[in-house]
Amino acid sequence: MAGSALAIRDRLSVWGMRVLHTRDFGLDSSESMDTGAGSIGEAGGAFGKREKAEEDRCFRVKTKEQLAALKKHREDEIQPHEQEMERLAEAN
Secondary structure: OHHHHHHHHHHHHHHHHHHHHHHHHHHHHHHOOOOOOOOHHHHOHHHHHHHHHHHHHHHHHHHHHHHHHHHHHHHHHHHHHHHHHHHHHHHO
16 A cells, blocks of 8 residues: 555656756746747738738627626616516406
């Protein structure tokens, strides 16, 4: 029992060292990247205009979806109150 626990601990420590090693490797590679490169939108031109148009389209679609969800939520909240008002009006 104790032998298997030690074996598991050893395996986990080796795995932990591998994770640390890969994290260090990732940091080194990101530091060596060229920081002068920008996005296509910053470069301008036809690709920049196209990217801006695509972002605007996505924003409009997302806004439309959110507005539809808000309207549905509002209707779902109001409907029970309207039904209760009708029920009380019929009772009088």
